[in-house]
Amino acid sequence: MSYVTVKDIAKVAGVSVNTVSRALNGKPDINEETKKKVLEAAKKLGYISNRSALSLKRQKSYIVGVVIEDNANPFWAEVLKGVESTAKAYGYHVILANTARNYETEAEGIKMLIERRVDGLLISPVQEKYDDILNLKKYEIPFAIMGRHVEGLDAPMVYDDGIRGGSIATEYLIKQGCKEIAFIGAQPYNTASSERCQGYKKALQKNGMSVKDDLIKTGGIEIEGGYNSVMDLVANHTEFDGIFVYNDLMALGVIKALKELKIKIPEEVKVIGYDDISYSSFICPSLTTMRMKKFEIGEIAFKMLFDSNEQNKDEVVLHSDLVIRESA
Amino acid sequence: MSYVTVKDIAKVAGVSVNTVSRALNGKPDINEETKKKVLEAAKKLGYISNRSALSLKRQKSYIVGVVIEDNANPFWAEVLKGVESTAKAYGYHVILANTARNYETEAEGIKMLIERRVDGLLISPVQEKYDDILNLKKYEIPFAIMGRHVEGLDAPMVYDDGIRGGSIATEYLIKQGCKEIAFIGAQPYNTASSERCQGYKKALQKNGMSVKDDLIKTGGIEIEGGYNSVMDLVANHTEFDGIFVYNDLMALGVIKALKELKIKIPEEVKVIGYDDISYSSFICPSLTTMRMKKFEIGEIAFKMLFDSNEQNKDEVVLHSDLVIRESA
DNA sequence: CTCCTAATCGATACCGGTATCGATACCGAA
DNA sequence: TTCGGTATCGATACCGGTATCGATTAGGAG
Incomplete structure (x- = not known):
């Protein structure tokens, strides 16, 4: 069975295709009875309009x-x-x-x-x-x-607003007593990541803390990227007691790495993410984060x-x- | 600027629309030079084909x-x-x-x-x-x-194969020493849920354990459904030391409820899910589950x-x- | 009765492609 | 020279709708 067209309806209803179109689309210039007749025919035949044709015309x-x-x-x-x-x-x-x-x-x-x-x-x-x-x-x-x-x-x-959000996140870590805060981000050309990093730097400076390049890790992607960045920091013997992570997905990797390294969260290192994906409240430890809409x-x-x-x-x-x- | 059509290309290349079509689609019956001419014109004009027209025709x-x-x-x-x-x-x-x-x-x-x-x-x-x-x-x-x-x-x-999977999951709980295993599922008309429930019953019977209706909770949906089902079980004073949950999402709710009730997982109650969604390994405690493809x-x-x-x-x-x- | 207008409806072009079919030109063979 | 075959290409129908415009009819006014 192929699709029913306006032509088929027209034949059954004994009108022109144009009249069918008028009836189907509730347009003027059509008699109520004709309209009813057409709609009945359309229903009987099981007509379903064709959006490809409509797209082409419209x-x-x-x-x-x-x-x-x-x-x-x-x-x-x-x-x-x-x-x-x-x-x-x-x-x-x-x-x-x-x-x-x-x-x-x-x-x-x-x-x-x-x-x-x-x-x-x-x-x-x-x-x-x-x-x-x-x-x-x-x-x-x-x-x-x-x-x-x-x-x-x-x-x-x-x-x-990543600058604002990054700043808030970082300031929270500072208020919690963190002295050496790392930023773990995505690719440098990712503006969302780089803006959050700007917010991070802004918060540090505002609080009289210095921005240290070896505490900033970018280039990671998703869970694995977060994991690798932490491993990098540790391999380089960089000291840190707080991490602001670009997003929650990377934070999952961060937490995984810290757990493997037996570093206690939040006692030894505090972690804050960004996005608040649905599962952030279920992971262990549950993730402090910035809730995005x-x-x-x-x-x-x-x-x-x-x-x-x-x-x-x-x-x-x-x-x-x-x-x-x-x-x- | 509106879209370039085959007609436009035809005009520029000095051929018919049909020849344009032949050139663009690598069809036979066209001279190599003509083809080149057409393709150049198409490129120059920035032609992008229209799939609506193609859909209609084809x-x-x-x-x-x-x-x-x-x-x-x-x-x-x-x-x-x-x-x-x-x-x-x-x-x-x-x-x-x-x-x-x-x-x-x-x-x-x-x-x-x-x-x-x-x-x-x-x-x-x-x-x-x-x-x-x-x-x-x-x-x-x-x-x-x-x-x-x-x-x-x-x-x-x-x-x-939900019967198989449900059976494996339940048997694992039995082997781990669970005596009163609950099943928390979705709507009864959900065949995936009901088949896993069948597997659950099959495993119980195979191991000489009785199927108890008050240990079977269905009708829940996602995280909240899992949460509510556990609360129901507890409110009814139903004893249980293991739960097989229809899927991981509901298992998140189950775990949340158990945590709130200060019931230790897996010491007091063991939980097994189904699906192995990406975050099951990150939640706390990490979720034992059936990995689905x-x-x-x-x-x-x-x-x-x-x-x-x-x-x-x-x-x-x-x-x-x-x-x-x-x-x- | 004629004219005008409104209501109703159909014929047809069109959207942008593709496919069929016929037309043309050119070639070599008879 | 004539014919048939092949290569190349164009005219046109078509897909399934919508929109424009013209045609027809009926009814009311003059």
Whole structure:
């Protein structure tokens, strides 16, 4: 059985395809009885409209592309959920493209999404290069940046204030008595990571503490990256009694490493993360962290692109709150 | 700037649209020089093909719909990742539809995906009703069932052997000396949960232990469901020294409840979960569980629908392995 | 009765590709 | 020279909708 078309309905109802269209879409210029007749025929035949044809005609796909590093990363999973949920409410569908933190994959993914003629893109860029994203401006394809603060793109952007958050996190460690605080971050080109590092430095300076380069480890990725960074610090005999970690995922690795090294948390070393992913309260010790509004990032990013009431907003900066648990 | 079409290329290259199509798609019946000329024009103009038009013409969208309860649930996030990754390799895109374990949402989501003329659907059904899925058979839309074992649908299916896994998990608790083992599960119509419960009963009987109804709690959902079920058991003064929980997410709630009740794990009560979500090794105590092949479920489901080499397989049953950690 | 207007509806172009089929030109063979 | 075959290419229909515009009809006003 193939799909029923408006032509089939037209034949059964004894009207033109145009009249069918009018009936199905609740348009004017149609008699009530004719409308009823058409709708009955459509129902009887089991008509389901074809969005490909509609997209072609309307030059609008009602699809939004979401480009993130990994949908299985709990942070991005929440953001994606925020997008999916909001998109659904607005009659949009979401096509997912994972980049695996790889620029080529990102560029390839975006190109495929343009072929789909997505109405817009919500992107958390890999940040190695921006060529593919700048390309979007050439084609005048609407897009928004999620979860990263990027200068000079002239696009809607929703992100967390990492300098503020990093500062709050670090100050908390200082107030808890930490004297030698390390920062464990992601790749240097990751602006979210580098901003949190700036906040970290700012807090140290404000409290009269010196910024030491050998206490700053960047370049790690996810759990393993956090683990390796701690091992690095220890291998270099660097003293530390507090660690501010770029995000909770890396903090998992940090905690794993400290446990293996029999270093007691929080007695010997205090650890604070960032994001507050769902499982931070269940790990051992439960993780003190900065609670970010993940679902909202996805929701707001979508609305900045597609909700006419929100489109005048070029930049939305969110604030994270300190959540105190056992690790610090 | 609007999109470049084949017509534009044709004009610039001085050929017909048909010749353009031949050049772009590497088809025969075209002179090498003409082809070169066309490709150059296409490149110069920045042509990007339009998949909506292609879908309409080819009656094939190269889109697969993924219908799951929640992409932020770590189990389903991994499955989704498996689908996305495999789909990408096959030139497909994924549209996500979360059901939130609600039948109406599932039915609505599936209908929208049909409007997109997806080439197939990968579904983890809510299982309250199957009307919407049976509808797919009427329309002859290919679909596969992921992660659930459902009789009578006559569709490809990939799932974990819950009776086997449930049995292994329960037997492990028995071997560890548990005498009163509780089962905490999900909704009764969830076949994955009920099969694991069957395995639980099977293991009890095999070891000469009686199945006690007041030790079986079903109906819970995610973390909160696990938490509530433990509180229920305790409120009813039911004695237990071991708990087999339907999945790791609910196990998180179980552990939370036991901790609050100052019940020591594993000394007083041993807990075993199912799935082995990424964070099970980080929680406190780390969770003994059954490792399920999550990514593979997504991968296999996709291939069963779209890879001609795999399409003769109607059913793939995966086996989970016991992962021993601290909780049991 | 004629004219005007509103209500209703159909014919058709169009969106951007692909596929079918026919047209043309050129070649070598008879 | 004529013919058939092959290589190359274009005209056009088509996919399934929507939108524009024109046609038809009926009813009321003059």
